[in-house]
Amino acid sequence: MNVNSFNKALKSPTVKFFTAMVIAFSGILFLVTLITFSSEDEVLSKRVIIAVRAIGHDLLLQAGDSSSLVRPVIEKSNGVFLLEFENEFAFQPDTLVEIVQRSLVKTELSHYTVTVQECYRPDVVVYGFEINPPTNNIIACRGRSQPKACYTIEIVFADFPSPTVLHSKTAMMISGVLSVLAFVLVGKSFRSKESGPHVAQHASTQHESNPVHKKIGRFVFDSLHQRLRIGEETISLTDKESSILTLLNRNIEQLTLREELIQHVWTDEGVITGRSLDMFISKLRKKLSADPDLRITNIHGKGYRLEILNDSFIIMN
Template sequence: MKKIFIIDDENYILELLKINLEMEGFQVVTSNTGKNVLNILDREKPDLILLDLMLPEINGFDICKKIKSFEKYKNIGIIIISAKSEENDKIVGLEIGADDYITKPFSIKEIIARINAVTRRTSKNSTENKNYIVLDIKNNTILKNGEILELQTKEFNLLKYLIKNKGRVVSRQELLENVWNYDSPSSTRSLDVYIRKLRVKLQDENESIITTIRGQGYKFLNSNS
């Protein structure tokens, strides 16, 4: 049975979601504040979080970023539910690590469908992904399942930058500026080539380690660094 943690300061929404999700067979934990969210995660170990943005004391963006900064929470899905419907808000939410973004008002059927989609994806990642990629800062090496990856300098720098920004969508422009140190049509094509080469060396055929976020960039999902 999947456990859902709902964080929203509107009690009627908490009650509405709790009743309907429990009718669908989910366990439900609720909170009307973002305070002590990490303690609740450690105690309840939810599979997914439904997160409002406009909360008292600490906003949903900050909560999402805090959760995604911890490796131990990487398999907990996060769906933002918010009245903030501007495109920029959605982009920011996805860039900081949310798995989905739903605007209020919403339908219960949509919520359940999105929950099922995200929990299927996160469950698959946690049970099937057996690659452990570690950045060894002291020795300036990258290891896969304990073995040093043989990488060219550009490959190493690219993968190192993605690992350091794990769980966050890194735009193509950001990679060009920080790994290539310049921007040109040739460097853009070069980025595509090096992403493909890294995927081959990581045996990332299904793109579960370096994931392409269409129209935005890349997200690194697998790291014990």
């Protein structure tokens, strides 16, 4: 078969119908697989969030607090959950262990580590324990009361399922291969010699601009996926950390008022305290520490300013 005959065959209605069917089938396969596993993962995450929130409620009740807020549980990453409180409280380690085990048994996740940190010193663990049945539990310092203070509780599940992408890897690969083959056939059917340069130019133009990636010092800030990249290292951000950094970068080298930050980040969560903002600023500083020329300066009583000491780096807002 010569080239002209081959091109005519590609342009035939039968081939066009076949390629359309391949695209439709591969797309449906991808969506069904993704929705199935995503739904299972979302159900488990929501079940864990409810159980972790119940831990906060029961812990405050044991401390004699029946009215203050248990803040929304933060899913920091796959299998990592953070519990925050509105007010200070004291607790007994034995009581915390009992409450956690009673609440998390409903999640059917049996291997996890619990750490308690002070709000103003998130890197310092004041108490922690590990549950790993049947015989590898690590529970220390029972009977030693913890004084009243501002605490956060982080729970890391070692047996939390892998992300959906890993579960459905095979189906996605098959779907992807089918899609590529179908698009190649469609492209050969409809592409002409004259349109080739225009297509290449359009693709190049699309590739050049990506408004969600911002350069901040040595970092590349991906606000859509809430992460920082510096060299080969990728640093994940929470939703609030990403929102705070977005606003600080928007006002780069200028004062951003505390009230503006609080309203921007916590606008839908009712009354909050300044301690929550200070805690997230502290965590954000640690994650930005990989760039020694980048810092968040505290303007006492007013707010914060994002500064770049070496101005040879370009900041893109």
